[in-house]
Amino acid sequence: MTSEEIFAKLKEKFGDKILETDTEAVQPIATVDPASIAEVCEFLKNEPDLDFKFLNCLTGVHINKVEEEEEEKLRVVYNMESLVIKHKTALDVIVPISKPNVPSVTSVWKTANWHEREAYDLMGIVFDGHPDLTRILCPEDWEGHPLRKDYVVQEFYQGMKVPYPEEEPKQEEKEEK
Amino acid sequence: MPEIKTEDVYIELGRHPKAGFAAEDLILQMGPQHPSTHGVLRLECVTDGEIIKKAVPKIGYLHRCFDKHAENENWQQVIPYTDRIDYLASMNQNFSYAITVEKLMDIEIPERAEYIRVIVSELQRIASHLIAFGTYGLDMGAFTPFLYAFRDRETILDFFEKICGGRLLYNYIWIGGVSHDLYDGFKEECMKFLDYFEEKIHNEYNPLLSFNKIFIERTANVGIITPEQAIDYGLTGPCLRGSGIDWDLRRDDPYSIYDRFDFEVIVGKGEKGTVGDSWDRYMVRIWEMVESIRIIRQALQQIPEGDIISEKVGKVVKVPKGEVYGRTETPRGELGFYLISEGGKGPARLKSRSPCFSNLCVIEEMSQGYMLADLVAILASIDIVLGCIDR
């Protein structure tokens, strides 16, 4: 099925919960209201002629500030695919940075478990209902979320100096010799 | 400082009978430094004697924040970083990054470059599967297959060194084509190697390890992944095909010129045990090497003359604004890149969806009830590379 039909089916089932759909772009994508992302994914997976049983990728994105007054936004993109009907689609969800809560889709696809933990770890998006939302790549007690645009590396981690010494390695030694 | 009694520490950690922890359970850290975890992976196993109750993988020891690096580099400079995601199959990593960017730029690649790309990534698939075969034998205690595998892999590395200069990390497939042309003696040498290698698979690797009864006993009916479980956990590549699902990106979502070659997609049929056990995943890799040989032979015959990089890509690569998810079939599965570009000097956001990351997360549920030695067999059958998991 082409992405128009898929989005049409979604709109007809979920109505206003599908905020906007963009089919001309290189990758057609539908923005979904954050609260209902779990139901939409459940529908996409169990609907016989959609059959999106395979979640390819779940990406956390930090949209940089476009207008002055609004606060920054975080975005989660879901790429999914059906191995039987061989068609794929993409959904995304936009949440403000102050309240980055997105319902977890681990109940729909088990592969989302680790992908969501990684999005939480690197981007700071909190997935409600996730079985064990802990850091997966950085150490458990690491501060801050590295992939955010405003991320500053912490000075010390358990007494070890973190930032790489920035000064030129060459110049000083040359003079001293 | 009050003297800390080890018993209190254990109680506080909940690993003491007073803290309700069964006496015979043993917490075993199959730690980051262990001969058969294929890299720095820590498996925290709760074992009852030799039987594993729970094995929780802890990853992140080799996390080099590829996504963060990609944001500060321009389009061309990201390629050496993609080499290092799955350092055993760097050609395929460059290939999928180049495919993603070209999908966004929507440019045409010269024919010869397309053929070189296919030849080179199929050679890399053979080299990577050779490592999987060698380390599997090593984990099962047979030393010799590992050295036979590396002896044959040396010839492939020599080809790559003559073509592009690197032996393990190549920075060879660029956006818009490839960086160097094939050296002139390549075709005959490669043909000779392929004949030699195909004969080696059939009457050296298989009798020595694949059909050895002890090896079959150790791997058949061990680590069974059902097809539903495989799809649900997002497994891809030989792990997915080992569970009987006929899905190969090279045929089902053909990128570059893979639709011009006829090759067979190998699917696990459960010859020696049930479908989806470790032996199936292992045999899928062995027969995939034979298929790759077929592809390379066809590509070597049909390769045209011509230039190797498209003119439209100048010194500075310009990519229009947009988002795309591009992927290719690497030896370990589907490596996908979710690329967001704001038309700037480099990618705004580049998320790498690595195959081993999803392939490993099935181990927690699947390894219950097996013995410690089976855990090693299961790990080797999923063929994980820690660079690919931690990125």
Next chain:
Amino acid sequence: MTETLTNPVLTLLRLIPGVETLSDGMQVLLSGFLAGVILFAFIAVFALYAVYLERKVAGHVQDRLGPMEVGWHGLLQTIADAIKLLNKEDFAPKDVDTKLFTLAPFLVFMTALSVFVVFPYDSQVSIANLNIGIFYVIAISSIAVPAVIMAGWSSNNKWSLFGAMRSAAQIVSYEIPVGLSIICVIMVVGHMGMQEIVEFQGGGFWKWVIFRSFPFNFIAFFIFFLGSLAEVNRTPFDLPEAESELVAGFMTEYSGMRWAFFFLAEYGNMLAVGLVGAALFLGGWQPPFEFLSFVPGWLWFILKALVLIFVQIWLRWTLPRLRVDQLMYVCWKVLVPFAFVCIIGVGLWEVLT
């Protein structure tokens, strides 16, 4: 059989002047001590060159050359290794049960060493010709089990404990098939002394026990060989020090000279098993054909043992490793039943013919 066999070591001892003055008991004690020194030297030298042989065979099997650097074609390589191990720091990890930790390697090496006392090196030459020779060998080889558990438990490391438990289970359970296959031999020969067993097999290779009561003793030999492989922890039964799972099993925490003792014990056991196999089944120092008897007997004995050792090494570089429960399956479900069948077969054969 002459009971008052002249003890070669005793005669050797008497060569030293001023020994006759000591009392008889002291002389026997000293000869025992001298025998220990000779055996230790023999095993140490042999173990060094067994390691060299193993690395060379491994090399050539894997299309490479093995050690080539030290000495001509690496002949001095293992001596260099031994010296390196000698001056390595004598390190024991923290909170290790030091008494057991230090005792274990010597106990393991003691069992390997004490088995050699009873072997018939040549027609009259053996250090102590016990009339219960082969029974003594089986008894001694089971002393290694507590020593291995001692090593595993005292190094306070979960992996070593796993290795020790596996090794104990393996050695204990593989003694049964080895014992049963030896019973087949004793039934044919009728005597337990090693010297007498070898003399029984005189006169050409068709007289060897392996070809007596044909199918059964032949199978008994293979059961013995497989069982002894397991007792020596060699592939495909090298579970206790399975590199890929338990790092090095009970030997993980040992380094330097203590580890060298374990290593020496392993190769000593390998030689011991080869020699027992040669003595019991392949006619010890008896030449395969009468007209070849000008070659000294002990050379035949060593040659046959070397053939068996070569096969053990060859197996190590070909086969993967068994899992613990498969190991037990092979022992109890395959080797022991076949051993029983062989015993019945040999028994009937002896009675009928």
Next chain:
Amino acid sequence: MGRYFRDIYISVFTVLKGMYVTMLHFFSKSVTVQYPKERLEIPKGSRNQLLNIIEDCIGCDQCVRACPVNCIYMETIKSFEGDELGETSTGRKKSLWIPSFTIDMAKCCFCGLCTYPCPTECLIMTDVYEYSKHDRNDLIFEFADLDPIKAAELREKDAIRKKEKEAAKLAKLKAKEAAAKAKAEKEAAEEGKTPEKKPEDNPDKKTDNSGEENS
């Protein structure tokens, strides 16, 4: 019962087949090379240690920008009048002194991206791969061959020149403000006649100033 015997038969058969394969290899030729004595020859284009032929280097900074791990550090000083810098081997006039050109081989990732944009092909990848050192700082290779005294002297001249430039810029700025102030007073004098014209040309003047300061 059948399976039991079939299993035994298969295991004995496959073990013997495996031993046959390894026995074949026991007699085949070894494929290894005794490294320190014999060496494999390195193909032409192989990427090992970087080398910069400093005579041809014109200090164009392309390689520093192209390096993904920023491991090339280069310091260039514009040539003063009357300095004789000589030409590159291809006869191209050199205009920049290079007191120091270092490559930190410990950081280098051997991708070769720096060798492609080099206009004079002076930065090449040699086939030297045995350059391991004990101390990581020794891996920082210095390629510039300017003797330290000349380099120090050049640096002073450069510092002086920079100060003069700063002073000149400051002076120009002051002169511009003075002119602007003078113009403002003149307009204030005419203000009585045409009040509305003044506001729109004031902002352009302001932007010129700020534009200038930024450059």
